[in-house]
Amino acid sequence: MNIPITDPLAHNAMKAIHKGDVTALRQLLDEHPALAAARIIDRKGSDRTLLHVATDWPGHFPAVADSIALLIAAGADPSAPSLSAPGETPLHWAASSNDVAALDALLDGGANMEAPGAVFTGGTAMSDAVIFANWDAARRLLARGAQTTLSQASGLGLLDRVKLHCARQPPPTVEEITGSFWHACRGGQREVADYLLTQGANAHWVGWDHKTPSQVAAEAGHTDLVEWLGSLAPTRP
Numbered sequence: 424m425n426i427p428i429t430d431p432l433a434h435n436a437m438k439a440i441h442k443g444d445v446t447a448l449r450q451l452l453d454e455h456p457a458l459a460a461a462r463i464i465d466r467k468g469s470d471r472t473l474l475h476v477a478t479d480w481p482g483h484f485p486a487v488a489d490s491i492a493l494l495i496a497a498g499a500d501p502s503a504p505s506l507s508a509p510g511e512t513p514l515h516w517a518a519s520s521n522d523v524a525a526l527d528a529l530l531d532g533g534a535n536m537e538a539p540g541a542v543f544t545g546g547t548a549m550s551d552a553v554i555f556a557n558w559d560a561a562r563r564l565l566a567r568g569a570q571t572t573l574s575q576a577s578g579l580g581l582l583d584r585v586k587l588h589c590a591r592q593p594p595p596t597v598e599e600i601t602g603s604f605w606h607a608c609r610g611g612q613r614e615v616a617d618y619l620l621t622q623g624a625n626a627h628w629v630g631w632d633h634k635t636p637s638q639v640a641a642e643a644g645h646t647d648l649v650e651w652l653g654s655l656a657p658t659r660p
Contacts, residue, residue, distance in 0.1 A: 424461040425470070433463045440477050443485025445493060452497045456589035459497035464505070470506050474499050474513035474529070482520025491528035493594045501534035510540035511551070518548040518564065521557035526564065536569050546572070551579045556609060556643070577619065580612035589622055608636035608652065611645040626655045 426433045432451070436458060439448040452458055462470040471479070477490050484490070491513075495501055504510040513639045517525040519542070524564060526548075530536060541550035552561035553575045561579055565571070573595055576584035585603070589595060593604075604624035607616040616636075629635055634642075637652040 424457040425464050426461050428463050428465045432458070436473055437463070437476050440473060440487075440490050441484050442640050443487070443490065445486050445489045448490055449493060452463070452493065454526075456497075459494050459499040462504075468507075472499060472503050472505075472513065474501060474512075475505060476527045477518055478513045478516035478522060480516070480520050482517065482518045482522035482525060484525075487522065487525045488528040491525060492532060495532035499660060501529050502538050503530045505641060506540070506542050507544060509542055510544060512538050512540055512548070514538065514548040515541055515551050518552040518557060519555055521552070521555070521560045522658075523559050523563045526560055527567075530567055535562065536567065549575050553606060558610065574603040574606045576614050577612060578606035578610040580607070580610060580615050582618060585615050585618060595622075597623050597625070601628045602630065604628075604641065605636045607631045608645070608648060609639040609643055610641065611643060611648055613648050613651065616648070626652060627657055 432455065436448065436451050439451060459473065462472055462597065463476065464470050474491060474495050477484065477487055495576065502512050504512050514529050517529060537547050539545055541547060542553055544550045549561060549569045549571060551562050552564060565579060571579065571581060571584055573585060573588040576588065598621050600619055601624045604616055604619040604626065605628060607619060627635060637649055639650045640652060
């Protein structure tokens with residue numbers, strides 16, 4: 424069931440979710456049994472499910488966990504990806520919004536934590552959480568059993584996992600180590616950053632958003648880490 428975003432049914436369903444009006448949402452689902460699994464089609468042709476609506480930025484909608492539980496009980500697939508690129512699931516959107524309540528409700532409803540489709544990387548919801556420095560969501564995913572890449576483990580300060588990644592064969596490239604160092608600095612993870620430096624990380628790399636590790640550490644308020652980075656000698660060509 425595809426519904427144009429201009430359709431009153433789409434409007435009313437989205438309004439109920441964003442206002443946290445679970446009673447109105449339940450009535451709509453009772454009147455339109457196919458609505459739970461429907462896709463809302465916007466003016467550009469992009470699609471989203473009602474679970475995407477519940478986790479859309481900026482997230483944190485009233486009674487979001489109740490809305491999500493109701494939609495899943497009515498037949499919504501908690502792991503249904505958007506059919507538009509990159510194919511993010513509602514869990515990806517919850518991670519991108521740093522919405523832990525929505526994330527928990529989706530996982531409780533059976534969402535696949537390791538589903539691909541993240542923006543920029545094509546990875547899991549953990550990728551979106553770390554890329555956007557949404558550490559509450561990242562830590563909740565971790566607590567619920569999420570796997571982590573080298574860069575994700577670095578941003579979260581998981582030194583044991585970082586060392587395991589670096590010990591694998593073939594080992595990570597210098598580019599991967601440097602990118603992970605950048606994430607560690609943004610996450611304020613001095614111990615991990617120190618270790619990655621011994622593995623060949625370029626502490627002065629100009630990375631994403633044209634920012635250095637020192638700049639992203641400063642933006643995140645990690646002043647002690649900024650001082651440490653400032654004390655490091657520039658990397659020779």
